[in-house]
Amino acid sequence: MAEFDVVTPSVTVAGGTLPTATGKALSVVALRKTYGDVVAVDEASMEIAAGEFVTFLGASGSGKTTTLMMIAGFCEPDSGTITVGDRDVTKLAPQKRNLGFVFQQYLLFPHMTVSENVAFPLTLRGVPKDEIRRRVGETLEIAGLSGFGNRKPRELSGGQQQRVALCRALVYRPPVILMDEPLGALDKKLRDQLQVEIKAIQQELGLTVIYVTHDQEEALVMSDRIAVMRNGLIEQFDTPRELFERPRTPFVADFLGAANFLPGRIEQHTDEHTLVRLDASGGLIKARRHQLASGTPVKAAVQPGRLRACAPDDGFCTGTVETATYVGTLVRAGVRIDGGDAPLLRLEVPAGRGPVTGERIGITADPDDVNLFAVEQGG
Amino acid sequence: MAALTATAPARPRKLLASRKTRVGILYALPVVVYLLVLFVYPIFTTLFLSLKNADGSLTLHWYAEALTGVNLSVLITTLRISAETALLSLVFGFLLANAISRLKPLWAALAMLIVVVPHFISALVRTYGWIILLGDKGLVNETLGAMSVPGAPFRLLYNELGVVIGTTSMMLPYTVLLLYGVMRGVDRRLLAAASSMGAGRVTIFRRIYLPLVAPGLASAGLLSFILSLGYYITPALMGGPNQTMIATLINQQVTKENQWNGAAAQGVILLLLTFAGLLLVKLVSSLGASRKKRSAS
Numbered sequence: 159m160a161e162f163d164v165v166t167p168s169v170t171v172a173g174g175t176l177p178t179a180t181g182k183a184l185s186v187v188a189l190r191k192t193y194g195d196v197v198a199v200d201e202a203s204m205e206i207a208a209g210e211f212v213t214f215l216g217a218s219g220s221g222k223t224t225t226l227m228m229i230a231g232f233c234e235p236d237s238g239t240i241t242v243g244d245r246d247v248t249k250l251a252p253q254k255r256n257l258g259f260v261f262q263q264y265l266l267f268p269h270m271t272v273s274e275n276v277a278f279p280l281t282l283r284g285v286p287k288d289e290i291r292r293r294v295g296e297t298l299e300i301a302g303l304s305g306f307g308n309r310k311p312r313e314l315s316g317g318q319q320q321r322v323a324l325c326r327a328l329v330y331r332p333p334v335i336l337m338d339e340p341l342g343a344l345d346k347k348l349r350d351q352l353q354v355e356i357k358a359i360q361q362e363l364g365l366t367v368i369y370v371t372h373d374q375e376e377a378l379v380m381s382d383r384i385a386v387m388r389n390g391l392i393e394q395f396d397t398p399r400e401l402f403e404r405p406r407t408p409f410v411a412d413f414l415g416a417a418n419f420l421p422g423r424i425e426q427h428t429d430e431h432t433l434v435r436l437d438a439s440g441g442l443i444k445a446r447r448h449q450l451a452s453g454t455p456v457k458a459a460v461q462p463g464r465l466r467a468c469a470p471d472d473g474f475c476t477g478t479v480e481t482a483t484y485v486g487t488l489v490r491a492g493v494r495i496d497g498g499d500a501p502l503l504r505l506e507v508p509a510g511r512g513p514v515t516g517e518r519i520g521i522t523a524d525p526d527d528v529n530l531f532a533v534e535q536g537g
Numbered sequence: 538m539a540a541l542t543a544t545a546p547a548r549p550r551k552l553l554a555s556r557k558t559r560v561g562i563l564y565a566l567p568v569v570v571y572l573l574v575l576f577v578y579p580i581f582t583t584l585f586l587s588l589k590n591a592d593g594s595l596t597l598h599w600y601a602e603a604l605t606g607v608n609l610s611v612l613i614t615t616l617r618i619s620a621e622t623a624l625l626s627l628v629f630g631f632l633l634a635n636a637i638s639r640l641k642p643l644w645a646a647l648a649m650l651i652v653v654v655p656h657f658i659s660a661l662v663r664t665y666g667w668i669i670l671l672g673d674k675g676l677v678n679e680t681l682g683a684m685s686v687p688g689a690p691f692r693l694l695y696n697e698l699g700v701v702i703g704t705t706s707m708m709l710p711y712t713v714l715l716l717y718g719v720m721r722g723v724d725r726r727l728l729a730a731a732s733s734m735g736a737g738r739v740t741i742f743r744r745i746y747l748p749l750v751a752p753g754l755a756s757a758g759l760l761s762f763i764l765s766l767g768y769y770i771t772p773a774l775m776g777g778p779n780q781t782m783i784a785t786l787i788n789q790q791v792t793k794e795n796q797w798n799g800a801a802a803q804g805v806i807l808l809l810l811t812f813a814g815l816l817l818v819k820l821v822s823s824l825g826a827s828r829k830k831r832s833a834s
Binding site: 230231232251252253256258259261263267269278279282283326330 | 726
């Protein structure tokens with residue numbers, strides 16, 4: 159038990175001193191994990207600053223949960239190192255890492271009351287009884303659970319149970335709290351509400367959180383930075399805005415922005431932009447500057463919301479509106495581009511001036527919203 | 538007809554309810570008859586027998602006799618051996634069930650089969666098996682002797698040790714089955730959750746695992762205690778004169794002494810002890826719950 163005394167900071171949960179949100183809280187270097195021939199996580203490296211909310215975003219099998227489990231210690235990496243603060247924890251058992259973990263299935267201890275559940279990690283650390291009572295009370299209050307202390311977990315709703323699980327993971331102020339799809343078992347409305355609550359608590363207490371989800375919106379709402387993962391690789395680790403506006407790979411552009419991809423060839427470069435001749439329409443599209451040589455085949459990626467309708471022949475292409483779906487403030491349109499059998503171009507425009515089915519429109523975009531990607535061999 | 542339907546609303550429901558009740562009684566009838574004939578009637582007959590004097594008047598004489606002298610010491614022996622058996626089968630059952638519950642499903646099923654299959658063999662055969670194994674020239678003592686373990690051969694039969702070895706082995710399938718079921722029901726991820734908060738193995742076992750399987754431990758212990766109370770063959774064959782248990786005594790009274798009244802009194806005492814055991818477990822568990830509630834508030 160001695161190791162806990164060293165690493166447990168003597169902070170109070172609310173209104174007291176908080177750990178200063180500077181310096182690195184956790185770093186991962188060249189973390190690798192294979193299951194047989196399958197590479198689950200491939201040389202993942204990242205540094206996470208104290209007070210940061212970082213999300214691992216990816217589909218199932220992308221390696222996001224495996225990475226989290228390795229950080230938590232539930233799964234042993236083949237190679238690489240994990241450092242919490244200044245401590246190398248790579249070889250340590252989960253209970254010696256002093257991290258917090260919130261599970262998707264809550265995993266509250268059914269034989270303990272809510273208070274006992276939240277007090278459990280404190281009793282392990284030999285915190286005096288009076289202080290346990292005070293800290294449990296404060297933590298439950300922050301999560302809006304005052305008065306629920308004497309209930310058993312099964313008497314609470316799913317959302318309340320997950321709040322208790324959150325309290326239990328943060329009451330002992332671990333330097334990093336890991337969350338594995340904590341809202342995955344809840345319905346949409348509750349999920350939205352808890353996203354905001356968790357984010358608020360994280361900011362109020364200056365917590366460092368690593369959060370795993372497959373839900374793009376959730377990641378965008380909550381995160382300071384998002385690591386987009388695919389096939390065991392971190393595709394891009396950036397702020398939501400960067401990921402959205404400056405995707406570094408076609409996958410990121412597609413996964414977060416649901417971008418349209420327009421194949422073409424680089425025609426020429428100007429000082430600020432690159433001009434691309436589109437294969438389908440033969441039109442020229444102005445894009446963010448890219449260093450590839452003229453003539454190189456590329457894909458121009460534009461998100462549906464960044465395309466604008468204009469008069470026919472004024473934009474980089476012209477087409478016929480084939481579908482137009484009214485979705486509240488927006489109209490989602492699918493446009494058949496002239497002169498090609500490319501898939502429908504997806505367009506999102508404000509509902510007021512929405513195009514109607516059968517209308518011929520030109521399409522244009524701000525050059526800064528057009529990102530170019532080299533076409534991979536065979537792709 | 539029209540008038541009937543007009544006034545109907547309240548009545549059909551009542552009719553339906555009573556018909557349901559009648560059908561329900563019909564369904565329950567076989568069970569009720571079964572219990573009346575094979576359970577209630579014999580119990581009351583036994584009770585009556587135990588309270589009847591030779592001349593037909595009521596008396597507590599048989600109870601007084603059952604609770605004094607040799608009979609009392611037999612009763613105490615029975616309680617002691619049953620408690621020892623319950624404790625040992627609980628310990629071994631816990632170890633076994635715990636190990637099995639950690640196996641992969643296929644291996645676990647196989648292991649359960651090995652635990653349970655011997656139970657299908659007659660208790661008499663198994664008891665003789667133990668007698669062969671544990672005798673002075675049995676496998677156990679021969680092996681210990683060959684290893685020149687000091688003190689060998691040990692006396693493993695016709696004493697309390699022999700009886701407890703025998704009854705424990707008979708009770709083991711029950712405790713393993715019960716505990717295995719409870720342990721399988723424990724969400725292993727709860728243990729992982731505890732370790733993520735900093736709990737070591739011992740703490741997890743003591744504060745998470747044990748409380749979660751406690752109800753199973755209580756019922757398994759109680760079951761083997763109650764079954765041991767009335768156990769007959771194994772104690773009779775593997776014990777000496779000092780290990781006479783109450784079931785053996787009852788048998789002797791009926792078959793050798795034709796003393797039905799005394800046997801009935803001892804049977805009733807056995808029944809009451811069983812009830813007391815059940816009550817005790819209930820009491821302990823509810824006491825634990827209320828204490829928990831108090832400490833939480």
